[in-house]
Amino acid sequence: MKPISSWGRLSHEDHQVIPLNDRHQAFNQIRANETQGGIAHGMGRSYGDVGLNPKGALWLTTGLHHLIHFDEHTGRLICESGVLLRDIQRLLIPRGWILPVTPGSQMVTVGGAIANDVHGKNHHLLGSFGDHVQNIKLIRTDGTIIECGPLHNTEWFSATLGGLGLTGVILEAEIQMRPTAGPWLDTESIPYSNLSEFFELADSSEKDWEHTVSWIDCISGKGQGIFMRANPNKELKHAPKMKAEKKMPFVPPISLVNSLTLRPFNFLYRNHQKYKAGTSTVHYEPFFYPLDKLLEWNRMYGPKGFFQYQSVVPRNVGQDATQAMLKEIEKSGEGSFLAVLKTFGNRESLGMLSFPEPGVTLALDFPNHASRTHKLMNRLDAIVKEAKGRIYPAKDARMPRELFEAGYPKLNEFLKYRDAGISSSLSRRLLGS
Amino acid sequence: MNNTKRIAIIGATSSIAEHCARIWAQQGSVELILVGRDQRKLEIVAADLLVRSQNTKIEIVVTDFIDPTAIQNTVDALFTFQPIDIALIAHGTLPEQQDCQSNLGLNYSTLEINGISPVLYAEAFAQHMTKLNQGSIAIIGSVAGDRGRKSNYVYGAAKGLVTRYAQGLQHRFAGTGVNVSLIKPGPTNTPMTAAMKGSEKFATPEEVAKTITAGIESKKAVIYAPAKWWLIMMVIRHLPSLIFNKMNI
Numbered sequence: 004m005k006p007i008s009s010w011g012r013l014s015h016e017d018h019q020v021i022p023l024n025d026r027h028q029a030f031n032q033i034r035a036n037e038t039q040g041g042i043a044h045g046m047g048r049s050y051g052d053v054g055l056n057p058k059g060a061l062w063l064t065t066g067l068h069h070l071i072h073f074d075e076h077t078g079r080l081i082c083e084s085g086v087l088l089r090d091i092q093r094l095l096i097p098r099g100w101i102l103p104v105t106p107g108s109q110m111v112t113v114g115g116a117i118a119n120d121v122h123g124k125n126h127h128l129l130g131s132f133g134d135h136v137q138n139i140k141l142i143r144t145d146g147t148i149i150e151c152g153p154l155h156n157t158e159w160f161s162a163t164l165g166g167l168g169l170t171g172v173i174l175e176a177e178i179q180m181r182p183t184a185g186p187w188l189d190t191e192s193i194p195y196s197n198l199s200e201f202f203e204l205a206d207s208s209e210k211d212w213e214h215t216v217s218w219i220d221c222i223s224g225k226g227q228g229i230f231m232r233a234n235p236n237k238e239l240k241h242a243p244k245m246k247a248e249k250k251m252p253f254v255p256p257i258s259l260v261n262s263l264t265l266r267p268f269n270f271l272y273r274n275h276q277k278y279k280a281g282t283s284t285v286h287y288e289p290f291f292y293p294l295d296k297l298l299e300w301n302r303m304y305g306p307k308g309f310f311q312y313q314s315v316v317p318r319n320v321g322q323d324a325t326q327a328m329l330k331e332i333e334k335s336g337e338g339s340f341l342a343v344l345k346t347f348g349n350r351e352s353l354g355m356l357s358f359p360e361p362g363v364t365l366a367l368d369f370p371n372h373a374s375r376t377h378k379l380m381n382r383l384d385a386i387v388k389e390a391k392g393r394i395y396p397a398k399d400a401r402m403p404r405e406l407f408e409a410g411y412p413k414l415n416e417f418l419k420y421r422d423a424g425i426s427s428s429l430s431r432r433l434l435g436s
Numbered sequence: 437m438n439n440t441k442r443i444a445i446i447g448a449t450s451s452i453a454e455h456c457a458r459i460w461a462q463q464g465s466v467e468l469i470l471v472g473r474d475q476r477k478l479e480i481v482a483a484d485l486l487v488r489s490q491n492t493k494i495e496i497v498v499t500d501f502i503d504p505t506a507i508q509n510t511v512d513a514l515f516t517f518q519p520i521d522i523a524l525i526a527h528g529t530l531p532e533q534q535d536c537q538s539n540l541g542l543n544y545s546t547l548e549i550n551g552i553s554p555v556l557y558a559e560a561f562a563q564h565m566t567k568l569n570q571g572s573i574a575i576i577g578s579v580a581g582d583r584g585r586k587s588n589y590v591y592g593a594a595k596g597l598v599t600r601y602a603q604g605l606q607h608r609f610a611g612t613g614v615n616v617s618l619i620k621p622g623p624t625n626t627p628m629t630a631a632m633k634g635s636e637k638f639a640t641p642e643e644v645a646k647t648i649t650a651g652i653e654s655k656k657a658v659i660y661a662p663a664k665w666w667l668i669m670m671v672i673r674h675l676p677s678l679i680f681n682k683m684n685i
């Protein structure tokens with residue numbers, strides 16, 4: 004038994020860690036012999052309990068880190084599920100191929116990216132990760148192997164994409180890479196002073212900019228922030244220079260994110276960004292994965308950990324709902340300095356439980372202040388529910404079951420594809436088993 | 437002139453060895469010979485290396501790690517047409533110390549696979565490299581071989597055997613064209629250690645492999661990976677037994 008935490012560090016409970024490192028032997032290792040079942044676990048970059056299973060088995064997939072085949076002409080990559088997106092990017096971008104969609108951290112596995120059907124800053128153009136997956140090889144705890152994709156066994160594909168690891172263990176995947184000229188991006192940052200300005204910027208940028216995202220100041224309640232957009236640079240060719248990664252060296256005894264530091268942090272961040280407002284050409288790593296440079300920054304929230312709250316609400320109510328959420332946060336004084344606001348494009352996800360849907364998504368970090376934080380999140384829930392939105396399970400550790408059911412109308416259909424030998428804290432909390 | 441380096445990796449499916457192979461493959465102009473016991477596992481590693489570096493020539497050799505004749509034949513075969521420039525001897529297992537104490541069979545096989553087998557491989561490579569007066573032998577030992585500790589002295593004793601053997605080879609080849617490096621990795625976060633408490637704080641196999649390949653390149657006699665283990669083990673080696681025996685390590 005070994006204590007395992009997810010990225011939010013809200014719990015540190017013992018798990019029976021079973022490393023998978025041979026895809027041909029995986030069946031012997033995952034065979035359900037526990038009443039509690041097991042759950043696959045990649046890099047543990049999910050914030051809440053989607054990849055946790057205290058006292059039960061955790062099938063660690065990071066040993067499945069082999070590439071299987073790459074076709075330089077078609078850009079099709081076949082790899083094991085524990086391969087890191089970082090390794091794919093670093094290997095193939097210099098060869099002219101990039102992952103079409105990546106989340107805000109590249110320290111995640113291919114299996115984790117599929118199981119949460121992750122999205123990136125280019126959702127309006129390219130959808131989510133699953134839109135580029137051509138084949139998944141899944142092993143069930145009864146030993147059956149299922150291959151599925153957008154054109155074959157589609158119902159299994161749709162259940163497994165965004166399926167929170169509950170349909171089986173993904174052993175391999177085939178991904179359609181996208182041609183790229185190189186690692187450089189032309190970026191622009193534009194400060195905005197209220198939500199209407201944000202929506203204008205978002206609407207006018209979606210046609211001409213591949214990547215859009217914004218940081219929003221959620222302390223002042225004004226809806227001010229910085230809008231960032233980027234396009235690949237097609238000319239620059241010289242070799243990228245990588246900066247050394249820094250680690251958060253220790254867990255501070257109390258959370259560094261509190262009312263004393265929050266205001267100045269927001270102020271500084273905003274002014275720092277303003278100073279840099281304008282255009283520049285940057286390497287893709289700091290733009291796409293700004294937090295990866297500071298490994299283990301999640302420790303800054305102290306030993307009690309933190310919640311992330313990410314919602315998506317339909318576009319027509321997007322502005323009002325976002326405004327209402329910002330007001331609640333301002334009122335509570337529980338602000339988070341990392342608030343991200345972005346629009347999703349008009350594309351339905353392929354997965355039955357995939358999070359992205361057309362609309363606007365807001366992601367916030369809250370240091371764990373027990374009931375104070377829960378009260379705030381309950382108020383945010385009410386706004387999301389009224390707006391007919393949903394919450395992202397990859398970031399969740401506490402949403403009530405009825406909000407999950409309301410947000411994911413295909414839930415009942417999904418249940419048909421669950422693997423009886425698989426269970427997680429999240430599945431027990433939200434699905435009862 | 438053919439500048440391609442031929443590198444043989446014994447125990448090529450071990451995590452650290454595999455990461456060394458990835459670094460070498462990406463450096464270009466190398467030929468890798470992956471030696472191991474399990475054909476299917478070797479094929480997985482070879483396919484992965486091929487995706488990473490399409491122009492690298494990769495060969496697979498399935499063999500035995502225990503039988504001296506098999507070891508001799510395997511290494512002889514490697515030198516049939518061309519010399520081997522670097523031999524990385526990397527295989528091993530890490531059973532529970534408790535199990536080795538209660539099960540003499542396991543105790544024996546642990547000593548055999550971690551101690552005797554790497555030593556026989558080293559000697560077989562030495563035979564060929566002496567004749568050619570060129571080549572590098574790199575053997576993966578362990579910090580566990582620096583001092584016997586109650587928590588893993590069976591494994592440690594085998595690695596201690598490797599340590600003395602490598603020293604002897606270094607003495608023998610001093611001033612010749614043959615180089616011998618002894619590698620001592622500290623605890624590394626590999627599938628072998630994934631279930632251990634605190635393993636997420638161990639060095640990653642990537643970091644360790646970087647230190648190893650750079651150390652071999654510069655013909656270092658002893659390569660601690662990561663390098664900080666040199667200092668830690670110096671302290672541990674020199675602790676008086678009076679203090680050492682009270683420690684729970």
Ligand SMILES: Cc1cc2nc3c(=O)[nH]c(=O)nc-3n(C[C@H](O)[C@H](O)[C@H](O)COP(=O)(O)OP(=O)(O)OC[C@H]3O[C@@H](n4cnc5c(N)ncnc54)[C@H](O)[C@@H]3O)c2cc1C
Pocket residue numbers: 010042043044045046047048049050053054064084085105106107108110111112113114115116118119120121122123167168169171172173174294295397
């Ligand atoms: C800094 C940061 C930024 C982020 N930004 C974004 C973002 O912009 N967009 C976004 O969508 N997400 C984002 N995330 C969340 C992250 O992308 C997801 O949580 C991702 O799924 C994590 O992958 P992982 O390998 O760590 O998987 P884990 O967190 O270990 O597991 C996630 C889920 O995948 C399942 N799983 C993992 N491997 C397998 C497998 N082989 N077979 C079956 N199931 C499996 C697990 O059971 C679990 O349900 C971010 C996270 C961080 C830390």
